[in-house]
Amino acid sequence: MGSRSGKRWSKSVLLYLFFMIAPLYWLAVLSLQPNTSSLARANLAPDPLSFENYAFIFSQQNWVDGFANAIIYVAINLLLTLVVSVPAAYAFSRYRFVGRDQAFFFVFVFRQIPTAILIIPLVQMFGAFNMIDTHLAVALAHCLFTVPISIWILEGFISSIPRELDETAAVDGYSHGAFLLRIMLPQIRTGIGVAAFFSFMFSWVELTIANVLTTVNAKPIGVVMRIVAEPLGQVHIGISSAASILMLFPGMILVWLMRRHLARGFSMGRVSQ
Amino acid sequence: MWMNNRAWIYLIPSLALLGGIGLMPLATMINYSVQDSFSGDQFFWVGAKWYQDALQSPAFWGTLGRTVLFTGISLTLQLVLGFYIARKLFHVQKFSSGLLSLLALPLLTPWIVVGFVWRHAMNPDSGILGALGTAIGAAPDLNSVIWVWVTIIAMDVWHWTSLTVILCYAGYAAIPKAYFQAAQIDGAGTWAVFRHIELPKLRGVLVIALLLRIADSLMIHIEPQMISRGGPHVSSTFFSQELIRTALQEFNLGEAGALAVIYLLLVVPISWALYRAMRGAGHG
Numbered sequence: 359m360g361s362r363s364g365k366r367w368s369k370s371v372l373l374y375l376f377f378m379i380a381p382l383y384w385l386a387v388l389s390l391q392p393n394t395s396s397l398a399r400a401n402l403a404p405d406p407l408s409f410e411n412y413a414f415i416f417s418q419q420n421w422v423d424g425f426a427n428a429i430i431y432v433a434i435n436l437l438l439t440l441v442v443s444v445p446a447a448y449a450f451s452r453y454r455f456v457g458r459d460q461a462f463f464f465v466f467v468f469r470q471i472p473t474a475i476l477i478i479p480l481v482q483m484f485g486a487f488n489m490i491d492t493h494l495a496v497a498l499a500h501c502l503f504t505v506p507i508s509i510w511i512l513e514g515f516i517s518s519i520p521r522e523l524d525e526t527a528a529v530d531g532y533s534h535g536a537f538l539l540r541i542m543l544p545q546i547r548t549g550i551g552v553a554a555f556f557s558f559m560f561s562w563v564e565l566t567i568a569n570v571l572t573t574v575n576a577k578p579i580g581v582v583m584r585i586v587a588e589p590l591g592q593v594h595i596g597i598s599s600a601a602s603i604l605m606l607f608p609g610m611i612l613v614w615l616m617r618r619h620l621a622r623g624f625s626m627g628r629v630s631q
Numbered sequence: 632m633w634m635n636n637r638a639w640i641y642l643i644p645s646l647a648l649l650g651g652i653g654l655m656p657l658a659t660m661i662n663y664s665v666q667d668s669f670s671g672d673q674f675f676w677v678g679a680k681w682y683q684d685a686l687q688s689p690a691f692w693g694t695l696g697r698t699v700l701f702t703g704i705s706l707t708l709q710l711v712l713g714f715y716i717a718r719k720l721f722h723v724q725k726f727s728s729g730l731l732s733l734l735a736l737p738l739l740t741p742w743i744v745v746g747f748v749w750r751h752a753m754n755p756d757s758g759i760l761g762a763l764g765t766a767i768g769a770a771p772d773l774n775s776v777i778w779v780w781v782t783i784i785a786m787d788v789w790h791w792t793s794l795t796v797i798l799c800y801a802g803y804a805a806i807p808k809a810y811f812q813a814a815q816i817d818g819a820g821t822w823a824v825f826r827h828i829e830l831p832k833l834r835g836v837l838v839i840a841l842l843l844r845i846a847d848s849l850m851i852h853i854e855p856q857m858i859s860r861g862g863p864h865v866s867s868t869f870f871s872q873e874l875i876r877t878a879l880q881e882f883n884l885g886e887a888g889a890l891a892v893i894y895l896l897l898v899v900p901i902s903w904a905l906y907r908a909m910r911g912a913g914h915g
Contacts, residue, residue, distance in 0.1 A: 368723040371730070374716050374792075378734050381789065384759045385748050396751075400762035438648070446645040453638030461642065463906055468653050470902045472850030474871040475891035478878050479656030502653050505645055507843075563741045565853060566875075580743045595751055602744040609739025613732045620735060621728035624801035 382606065389603045393596035411600035424579030425604060427493065428562065431576065432608075434497035435561045436554055439504045443553065444546075446505075447512030448538060452524065462513075469506040473566045476502070481570050491573045499567050504557035511556060515549030516542065548619045555616055562608060579605060657895075664888030681889035690865070691890075698870040701780075702848040705787045710840060712788065713795025718829070720796070721803040731800060734793040742790075746857025749786040753778070753858075776866040779859045783867060786854060791847075795840045802836035803829070835909065842905040846898055870894060 388396045389411050390404035415421045449455075450462055480499050481490065489495040523545070527537045543550070569581045583601045613620075664681055666674040685691045720727040737745070755761040755770040764771045771778050806828065814824045852871035855861065861868035861876075874894070878887035 365725045365727075366723060367725060368719040371716060371719050371724045371727075374712075375730060375733060377789065378737055378793065380759075381748050381752060382736060382740070384752065385744075388751070397757055400754075400757050400759045402759075442644040442648050445641040449638040449641035453635045453641075455636045455638040458638075459910075461646070463903065465645065465649060466906060467899060467902060468649050470846035470898050471653070471657070472846070472871050472874070472891075472894060472898075474850060474852060474874040474878070475660055475894065476653075476656045477875070478884065478887070479659035480652075482659065483652075483655055498648075498652055501648055505649060509645060559738055563739065565741065565743050580741050584743060593747065593751075598747055602741070602747060605741050605744060606736070606739070609736065612739065613735050617729065617732045620731040620797060621800060621804055624797050 385599050385602055388595055388599035391596070393594060396595040396599070411596040412604075414597055415600055415604065420577070421579060421582055421601065424577055424582040427572070427576050428568075428578035428580070428605075429608065431493040431496040431500070431568070431578070432558065432561045434493055435500045435504060436557055438497060438501055439508050439557050440550060440553065442501075443505055443508035443512055444538065444543070444550075446509045447516055448542065450509065450513045451516040452521070465506045465509055467506075468502050471502070473503075473564065477566060477570045480567065484571060490571060491575050491577075493576045495571045496568050496576060496578075497561075499571060500557075500561040500564065503560045503564075507556045507560075508553040511553045512546060512549050515546045515552075519545050551616055551619050552624060555612060558609070558612055562605075660888045660891045662888070663884040664892050665885075666888075667885045668883075677885065681885045682893070684886070685889055685893060693865065694868055694870055694873045697866075697868065698849055698851075701783070701787075701851070701869060702845065705784050705791075706841065706844055706848055708784070708788050709792045709795050709844065710837065713792045713840070714799050714833070714837070716792070717796045717799030717803060718825075720800055727800070731797060734796055736793075737790050738793055740790070742853040743857065745786060745790050746854040749782060749789075749854070750858050753782050773859055774863055776863060779863070779867045783855050783858055786858065787848070787851070790854070791844060794843065795837075798836040798840045799833055802833040806832045838905055838909045842902065842909060845901060845905070849894075849898060 384402075387401055387404050390407055390409070391401060392406070392408050392410060395401060395405055446465070450458065476499070484490050484492075484495045484499075519542070523541065524537065527541050532541065565578065565580045565584075568578050569584075572578070572581065579601055583598050663674075665676060665678055667677045667680070668674050720730065724730065750773070752758045752760045753771045753773060755765045755772070758771075761771045771782070773779055773782065810828050810832075811824070814828060819827075850871045851869055852875060855867050855869055856872055859867045861872050870890075874887055874890050877883050877890060
């Protein structure tokens with residue numbers, strides 16, 4: 359334990375970091391060289407450097423739209439998720455009521471249902487409401503997975519805030535709604551960030567549901583990538599890599615925004631006792 | 632805790648959303664599981680036929696066995712490696728909280744991209760790992776069962792270990808410094824500190840990591856589909872891949888429904904047990 363004051367670089371951490379970053383670095387290399395190079399040999403740096411893959415993507419309306427579509431339904435999903443999760447998390451944290459434990463597990467179990475089970479009935483249901491190929495349909499379907507995890511995370515954060523805060527606010531004349539919005543929300547900023555991180559970690563990366571619920575207008579870029587790949591019988595390495603790199607950017611921005619909270623925030627207010 | 636059934640008012644939006652979107656599809660699948668269909672729109676009752684067929688079929692048990700085996704190997708590696716890296720990050724590493732951001736990137740990589748990059752990486756000529764393997768005389772071959780499994784497990788460890796790292800690091804950061812100082816004064820060795828302080832304090836986050844990972848791991852499909860399309864033969868076909876094939880390619884809704892119900896009967900009790908363990912380890 360003597361090393362706690364003098365920190366250094368740990369070999370195992372460096373090795374692990376290399377393992378995490380190397381595939382993504384190589385993906386960037388693939389995206390920045392012509393496809394013929396990618397098929398011929400394994401380059402450690404782009405040889406020759408070329409932006410033709412990116413140029414192709416940005417010249418194709420369906421690829422650009424695919425990117426926008428994914429961002430739109432993820433944004434709708436995040437908004438819906440947080441709006442319904444905060445009050446639910448508050449109830450689970452502050453009240454003891456009949457069926458509390460069962461309701462909490464009921465909510466959580468939706469997170470554990472495999473997407474594969476739901477695809478056919480979801481298509482039928484959204485089809486009946488004429489909602490196939492809308493951003494809202496994908497966002498709503500993703501809520502099945504993002505709402506449970508968000509309630510669970512936010513419940514931990516709200517529980518770590520002393521109950522006296524609620525009582526003081528009530529004495530000061532705040533209504534419940536005003537209290538939640540103006541006093542509680544700023545207190546659980548980190549929790550909102552972590553909940554958004556986990557929601558994004560599902561909605562942005564998931565494609566099975568997003569694929570079956572969309573045809574043209576709401577198709578996400580990941581599905582466009584697969585459609586273009588499959589008729590050719592094999593994947594176009596260069597273009598797919600460039601699309602992949604573009605799909606990493608929203609995640610990078612999110613990680614950057616969350617950088618101060620990654621260390622402590624993910625204890626979810628649960629392990630600090 | 633305030634005893635108050637008005638709390639249900641706060642729950643209405645979320646329960647309505649989950650129930651409205653989730654219950655109907657679930658009920659539909661259960662309904663399909665006891666029926667057979669002609670041309671997709673004529674249904675008739677077959678009772679437990681699909682369940683009996685599945686439970687008596689060696690193919691079903693093979694798929695289930697592979698899924699459980701994959702989940703067991705992959706989660707063990709992820710939890711052990713993740714805990715170890717978090718421990719090193721906390722005790723030894725400089726700038727550790729900054730590094731966490733970099734480590735988190737695989738978690739936010741679209742699943743189709745994960746499968747894509749790992750498949751191409753294993754190409755014996757032009758893949759970064761494949762070319763390395765070829766150079767040292769061990770060329771990877773995605774037509775061999777062993778190589779497919781090694782690739783899928785390495786890919787899953789790459790994809791998800793950082794979740795355990797982040798959760799465990801948060802667990803470490805929440806241990807009061809006084810614990811470590813007291814241990815140092817007592818002259819406790821590394822193993823004693825690990826065994827009596829770190830492990831008990833991190834039990835909660837480890838259960839959370841397991842709870843989050845186990846369902847996802849049992850339902851993995853996009854990534855192995857990208858790597859090997861379930862092959863060679865069926866040697867890397869997992870439960871969700873079989874389910875999707877049955878439902879979308881064979882369009883056998885009855886059998887798919889039965890598989891879905893069996894799957895839920897498997898996952899829900901596991902989740903419940905872990906959920907109880909988590910509530911016990913946390914504050915309840």
